[in-house]
Amino acid sequence: MKSLIIYASKYGSTKEVANWMAERIGNNTHIHDAKEMPDPSDYDLIIIGSGIYSHHVLKELNDFVEKYREQLAGKKTVVFGVAIDTTGVFVRGKVHGGWEYLLPLINKLPEPPIHAGLLGGEINPNKLDEKDTEGLKKFYKMLYGKETDIPFKTVMDKKAVWSFTEKILDKVGGNFIV
Template sequence: MMRGSMIHSRLFNLLFILLLWLPADTVAIGPSGGTDSSKITTERNSSQDIKILIAYQSKYGSTKQYAEWIQKESGGDLIDIENQDAPDFAIYDIIIIGSSVRIGSIVIAPFIREHWSAIKDKKLILFTTSGTPPQHPKIRSMYEKSLPGEMRKAIQYFPLHGRISGDKLTAWDRFLMAIGKTMEQDETLKKDMGKDFDGVRRENLLPLLKYLKEVKGGLK
C-alpha cells in the first residue's frame, strides 16, 4: 500500500508541473531574415563601452524569438548555448539569459549554475517562456525550485508567454499533455490545456527592455 502511494505521489508531482513543461518554449514564427545560429551575432549598439550578451536555449522557438527581438533592441551578442560554445563572459557587463521551461524547471538552470562563478558579478537578466500565465503562482514556484536563493537575488527575472501549436508537438508531448490535463486542479489552466495559442508578442518584452535601459544608464 505504501509503495503504491509513493508511486502515485511521484506521478502526481510530475503531472502537476506538466503544464509548465509542454507549452514552455513553443513553436515560433521566425523574424524576417532570421538569424544564423552557427555564429555569434556581433552587432553593437551605440554604447560601445557597455557589452551585452544574450544567451538562450530554445526547444521549439519561442525563446529564440524573444532573444532575437532583444538583440535587435540592444545590439548585444546573441548565442544559442546548445549549438555554440560558451563565450568569454569576462568581456560582458550585462548578461541576458533566455530559457524554456520543462518538467517544472528552467532548462537553462544547469548552465547558469555551471558558469555562476564567471557571471555572478555581472548584471543578470533571466527570461523564460511558458504556456502558464506569467503571473500564475506556479511560475514563481518553478523559479524558486530551479535556482537557489543566492542566485535569484542576483538575477532580475521576467517570465513571458509562449506559443503552442499542437501539430508541432511530438507524440510523447501530446500524450503527456493529455494526462496532465486530467490531473490539473486549476480549472482555468485545465480548460486551456491542449489548445493552440500564441502568446508571443514583442510588447511582452517592454518591462525587460525598460529594466535593461535603466541598468545601462547606471553603468555609464
C-alpha cells in the same frame, strides 16, 4: 557595454523572445543557444532565459549557470522564463507556477539578477514531439476529464518583451547605444 543573451528553447518561442530583446537593445548584443555554452567572461550584461517545461527551466540553462558560476560573479545578470502561465495560481494556501519556475535558477547565480520575470510563450500542437504530445494530452485529460486535442495557444507579445527589455536598460543606465 557588451551584452550576451543565452536562450534555452525546445520549439523556438524562447529563441524568438531572445531575438526581440536583442532587437530592442541594439548594438553590441550577442545571442547564443545555451547548448553552445559560450563563455560569458567578456560581457557586462548577461541575459539568460528558458522555455518552461513542467514547472522547470530546460537543463541546458542550469548547466550554463553551473559551468560559469565563477565567471558570472560581479556581472549584471537578467533571468527570464517563457511560459503559458506567467502569473501562477494560488490554490489551497500555496502558489503554483509563476515565479516558482525561476527561483531555483535565480538562487544558483552568484548574486541576485538585476531583473527577472516571465514572458508569454506558445504551444503549437503540430510542432510537439511524441513525448510532449503525450505529456500534454495527460494534462488536458486531467483538466477536462476526457481525451482532448491539444489546442494551439499563444501568449507571445513583442510589446511586453520590449517593455521588459526597457526595464533592463533603465537599470543598467545610459551605457547602451539604443
